[in-house]
Amino acid sequence: MSVVKSMHSLTPITALGGSEPRVETIGGVTCREVPEVALASVTARLKHEGQTKTALKKAVGLTAPDVGLVASKTLTIFWMGPDQWMVEAPFDSHEDLAAQLKALTKDHASVAEQTDAWTRFDVSGENVLNVMELLCNLNTRQMAVDAVSRSSIHHLGCFVRHISADHFGIYGPRASAGSLHHAIITAMSSAR
Amino acid sequence: MSQINRLEGGQIDRNQPLNFKFDGKSYAGFAGDTLASALLANDVRLMGRSFKYHRPRGPLTAGSEEPNAIVELRSGNRQEPNTRATTAELYEGLTAKSQNRWPSLAFDAMAINDRFSNFLTAGFYYKTFMWPAVFWEKVYEPIIRKAAGLGSLSLLDDPDEYDKGFRHTDLLIIGAGPSGLMAALTAGRAGSDVILADEDFAFGGRLNSETFAINDEASDVWVQATIAELSAMSNVRMMTRTTVIGAFDHGIYGAVERVSDHLIMPAAGKPRQILWRIYAAKTILAAGATERPIAFENNDRPGIMLASAMRSYANRWAATPAQRVTIFTNNDDGHSTAADLHAKGVKIAAVIDSRADAPRSLDYEVVQGAQVVDSKGRLGVKFVEVKLADGSSRTIECGALGVSGGWNPNVHMTCHQRGRPTWNESLAAFVPGGTLPPGMTVTGAANGDLSTHMALKTGAAAAKAALGLKGRSAKTPTAEDAPVSQTPFWYVEGCSRAWLDQQNDVTVKDVKLSHQEGFRSVEHLKRYTTLGMATDQGKTSNMGGLAIMAELAGKSIPEVGTTIFRPPYTPTSIGVLAGRMRGKEFHPTRLTPSHYWAKERGAVFVEVGNWLRAQWFPIAGETHWRESVDREVTATRASVGVCDCTTLGKIDVQGSDAATFLNKVYCNAFAKLAVGKVRYGLMLREDGIAMDDGTAGRLAEDHFVVTTTTAKAAAVYQHLEFVRQCLYPDLDVQLISTTEAWAQYAVAGPNSRALLQKIVDPEFDISNEAFPFMGCGNITVCGGLRARLFRISFSGELAFEIAVPSRYGDALMRRLMDVGEEFNVTPYGTEALGVMRIEKGHAAGNELNGTTSALNLGMGRMVSKKKDSIGSTLSERAGMNEENALMQVGIQPLDPADKITSGGHLMAADGPVDAAHDQGYVTSAAFSPTLSSMIGLGMLKDGGNRQGEKMRLVSPLTDLTVDVEIVSAHFVDPEGERVRG
CATH class of the missing domain: 3.30.70.1520 (Heterotetrameric sarcosine oxidase)
Structure with a gap:
């Protein structure tokens, strides 16, 4: 497909309202907002x-x-x-x-x-499975790499994608990015 | 007093002394203690008062089945009533208070109840608080409520966090005693995914309390080696402090992990507890057994406890309730307690064995064929009265009495899906039977295999069978395999105030009374006497009650049956059931694309479903919300206003049959809508009632964008999917929600076009001729950003809605404000939006309230007769088309200073005000700055023909009566000239 760059003068913000994606690391797990x-x-x-x-x-x-x-x-x-x-x-x-x-x-x-219907958060790190099991009811320990499933996280309908061994992508509704991010960060803090 | 009842050995860590307080008094214990073990070590036997009679009580058990030693743990906002001292782990600084006593535990004024026990029997409340009826609510209920319950609530918000989580496993093992550990070893070594959960903070189960040998070494050696091996397996997850509370459908088990209850407070960011939902393909229940007491007169004094509990305190916690102890048993297990305590240096006053052939001991006296029939001691047992085999009596001085009546398998979890246990005659106990929860196997003592050898053996075998493992089994470790002989011995004959259920103060006499008064079914017995209720759920009492009822009824125990065991297995905090879903986190929040900008502008937000919408934008000098709203309405109608309407549902409808599909779901025609045009549409429910309204814009022959109301966005999407998948699967139509993909703003007012012309790229002509009312199209703005423009109006003004990808919504709003300065552009919120739509007479959720039809809304003619659409046929029902049907009208007060209130009813100008004379009701009301008075929309019988009529608006609830005039619902620009301008 061809490459098209938009030349307009409006500056986008991320789903969390920032000019740069938010990145946080807690307990060996990193949550990164992925607007790109x-x-x-x-x-x-x-x-x-x-x-x-x-x-x-x-x-x-x-x-x-x-x-x-x-x-x-x-x-x-x-x-x-x-x-x-x-x-x-x-x-x-x-x-x-x-x-x-x-x-x-x-x-x-x-x-x-x-x-912009979705916001993607990448959650990765050694303890990522401990975080995922606080977030959703998918069997993430057994989930194959390159598998994807719908799941409810904090009452939000999301896609959960297993990107690599210790790396998951969570696609949630953009308008609720703050709530979803809070749920992820809380789980990262809570998980052991 | 310094731990005078502390013994040698045990599994406490004497290098970690801990200080704690009970009822304000300081004590010391060690890491590894429970509150109960530490108090016993400090010679404190009295730990609580009973519920009804306020009798002094001490621990009966050493585990979660405890009925007596329940305390208020912690203080302030972390205070938790009804915490079992027998499971509360000791930590530095622990504070606990006894409960259900006043003014003190040692002297409780309410103990007077015990003197009136003849009156306070089973059914006391039912019999006493009967008359006069007027006393029920005002007098009796407050008194009973005050007396009811144990402990007290702090009434402060719980400061701790609770989590919920999900785990999946091949094999869930409930209980990490010998059977559970052996099952875990077998499954873990085979590579299966295993979760091993135990409510205790130490794995080992009963082995931690015994002096048995396994493989000719102390059982502790085997336990520690097993834990080490399991811990090294990545496929085995070991969950201590985790109580499996229930077996639910589809192999899902609830389990509460007490993450931080052993700490003075949770570590930063860590939860206090986690509610796990464990999805298990197979489950092994290795929950062990609970020793059963023998009831005798005054068997509830502090110091009288189960013999196995006494053994646990001595062997595991190096504590004894007294230095001189008596044992009362009907089986060999009671003798183990005597032997273990004797070995620890505790004086055994005597072993009272009801069996004439009880084994003798060289170390202490065994009284054969005797029974303990009574006890004495004000705040704790001092003497026990023994009836000897020859009928004579003997008094024995002792500070504690261990009682053993045999063991009951812990079958509770097998019954959570209505399975009934079966009676095992040789054990004189119920064992798991009937239908177990799917995938469950029961092993060890929980299954009635009461020896350690059998626990180990059946644990391994169950794991093999559950997982279908092939090959030879590993050798079962050698362990005691003493034959178990249990005979029924529930209560001592002739006793009356002999406590069966110590938590609810239910005596043998109460059960007899229940029988006498006709409450003979086991379920009636439970409810009439409260036997088996409250925090312990009768784990030590149910069997005694059943046995007595059976005897009185002349039936066998299995004929009497049991009450059903239900989750949770042990008390569960409400906090952990709520998890994170409380306060502001009760539901997720949705923010509009202009949210951060609106916040900077000082907008006041309102919750609309999960959305936070700007309600109005106050500016300096405004002191009342009405000032802001009036200004926003006036400025919009005078020049131009902008409102974030992203929250309206947007559904992308594509496919070669998209138009046909919309023709089915909207009651009005859509098939011929031209590309580049928008049409208002009304959806009906199947029963003909209006479901939702909105617009549909045709972007291409095979592409529509449907908008819904904010409130119904999800419901409409669900409805459309149902119609697509189930009603018309042969139509080529595809749906997807794009609500959040696009930031959409209403730009309204006479200068709206002029404002938009400043951002719409010049190649797009948005003049009235090129882009007329109800036009739509794909455009670009600000130098090439893709956008969608709709010429629609909710305000009644010349207006547009412009949409850009959401990430640019913030920037677009800021740009509109910048370039709109010359027009005094004014952001407006939902209040001004509401005022303007009422002024224009547009229906919204208040009017589409689930009872109104197209006819009621003044849109009866919109329901096309030329096509079939959902709801159109049933909208023709006679009852929905009566001559005087409710019709939408406008309402204006005769005196502009008067109020119009939503919910008020319309009555004739004269005559009675009652339901029979009700003419209609007000659905929406607002102050109109345009008309300088309040106005309203409402539903009025035959409203289409009553314009100009004077009526009364009444609201008996708020004592309001206002003279009003019925007018057109279109207060502003009834001819619609502005929207077309």
Whole structure:
């Protein structure tokens, strides 16, 4: 996909209201706000499931992952629901990710910009599993790397993605970034 | 007094002396002590008063089953009533108070109740507080409430934090005694994921209290080696201080971990307790057994305790309740207590064994075929009265009496899903039976295998079976395997005030009375006498009560049955059930994209669901909210105002059948809406009642953006998903929420276009001709930022809603304020928004209140007859289309100084004011700075034909009667010229 840089004059803020992403380390676990990603949902239209997968493969260079899985190279795709995926890309180079994907998938898929519908927090470190088990009811100890699941954290519907051995990505609703961040930091402080 | 009852040995750390206070008096103990063990070591047997009769009481047990030694632990805002001294770990600076006494534990004025015990029998309250009826609420209830309950609450906020967490495992083992440890070893060595949980702060269970050998060494050696091996296994998680409180559905167990209860206060950032939900594929219940007492006259004096507890205090905590001790038993286990205490140098006055063939001892006297029938001593036992085999009596002086009537398996957790235990005749006890919670196996003493050897053996076997492990079992460690012989011996014949349930003061006599008065079902017995209630849940008392009831009814114990055991297994703090969900953290908060900017402006916020919205923006000199709101309304109508309306739900609807889909969910037509246009839409419920309203803008042939009200955003999304997935799965339509993806601001007022023209990029023409009322489109602003523009108006003014990606919302708001200075741009909050929509007559949540139809809202003709849509058919029901149906109207006071109140009812100008003459009600009210009076919207019978009618607005609750006139609901610009300007 092509690289498009926006030239407008408005300065963005992160979901937590800062100009820079917030990073905190407690007890060997680091929570980092990750605003540098663009997101777009891609949902296959009825009876266009095959074409959508083909288009996605062409667009992202990855096979659309199966239920509960993530595929990742430069861009990342994770499964959201039946015939529905979230595509994640570096924000700087893909701020118009949704438009680019729509151009490639044409009428085979419905594409919606989701960049600011979510906020991503990366939680990583040696004790990350102890933190995760205070946050959500997923079996994160047994969760494979490159698995993703919906889960409720502090009453918020989130995606929890296992990025690498001691590294999880939590995608939560942007407007509740403060509450979600508080829950994560509290769990980091609380966990042993 | 310095620990005169402290013995040698034990598992206390004598290098860590600890100071503590009980009832204001200072004592010393050691790390590893419980409050009860430390008090006993200090020769304190009296630790509490009983509930009803205020009788002096000391510990009966050494564990969580304790009915008597319950205290108020800590002070100030950390004060916790009803804490068991037998499980409270000692820490430096611990403070505890006895409870249920006045003025002091030693002298309790309320002990007078004991003198009136003949009156205070079972059913006392039911029989006494009957008449006169007028006394029930005013007199009796306050008295009973004052007397009820144990301990007191601080009434201060709990300063501690509580967490909730989730753990998953192949095998949950409940109890880390010999059976649990052996199961954990077996499963852990096989590589299974194991959680081993025990309520105690030390693993080992009963082995910590015994002098048994395992593999020919002290059992402690085996316990420590096992703990070390398990600790080295990454697949085994060991949870001490963790009580599994309940077996719930789908293999989920509740467990409370007391993270910080052994500390004077939690470490910074650490919780006091965690409520774990443990998802277990398999469970082994190795909860052990509880010794049962034998009831006799005055068997509740401090110093009288279970023989096994006495052994625990001596062996584990190096403490004895007295230096001269008697044992009363009907089985060999009682003799172990005598032997262990004797070995520790405690004088055994005698062992009273009810069996004629009881084993003799060379070290102390064993009285065969005898029974303890009474005790004496004001604040603690001093003498016990023994009835000898030949019928004669003997008095024995002693400071403590250990009682052993055999053991009851701890079957509680097996019954949490309504499983019933079965009677084991050889043990004279209930054992797990019937249907266990799925995936559960019971081992060791909990299953009636009471020897250490069997506990070890069955623990290993259960783990193998539960996990389907193949291969030969590891050799079971050698351990005692004495044959267990238990015979029923529940109470001494002829006793009356013999305590069965020491926590609730239920005696043998009470059970007999219950039977006599017809409360014979075990469930009735429990409720009539309170047997088995309160914090100990009858762990030491239930069996005695059942046995007596069975005897009186001429039935066997299994025929009488048991009451059902329910979670939690032990008392659980409300705090840990709440977890983090309290105070401001009760629910998550949603912040709008302009929140930080609004905060800088000093906005006053209001909670709207989880959202925090700016309610108004006070400026210097304004002292009342109305001043701010009036100014915001006036400035907006005069020039331009900006309001953050991001909170409205935004649902992205795409697909080749998107228009067809919207035609189904909205009652009005959408199929022919042109691209670049917005339409107001009304959704009906299946029953024809209005569900929600909003707009839908068509961005492309196959792409709509639906907006919902803030309150109904989630409900509407859920509804649309239901319709898509279940009602019309053959339609090609895809939905996704974009509420938070876009920051959306209403820009309203005659100068709104002029303001927007300053930020909308010049290639986009937003003139009235190019971008007319109800237009929409994708545009760019501020030099290329993608944005969406909708020409819609909630205020009744020329207005737009502009949306940009949320991260730019803060900057866009600041930019609008900057470039709008020349127009006196005014930010407005939800109050001004509400005033303007009432002035315009737009319905909102107050009008779409779940009882109103399109007809009531004045939109009856919007329900298209040319198509089928959800709710349209049922909206045609006769009852919803009566001639005098409620219709939305405007209401204005005749005297502009009068109030209009929402919720008030409309009555005819004359005549009675009552429900029969009710004509309608006010749904919304506000002060209109535009009309300089209060105005209201309401529902009035046949309202469409009653404009100009004078009526009364009445509110009997607030004693309000106002003369009003029924007017058009559209107070401002009824022709809609401004919105099209």
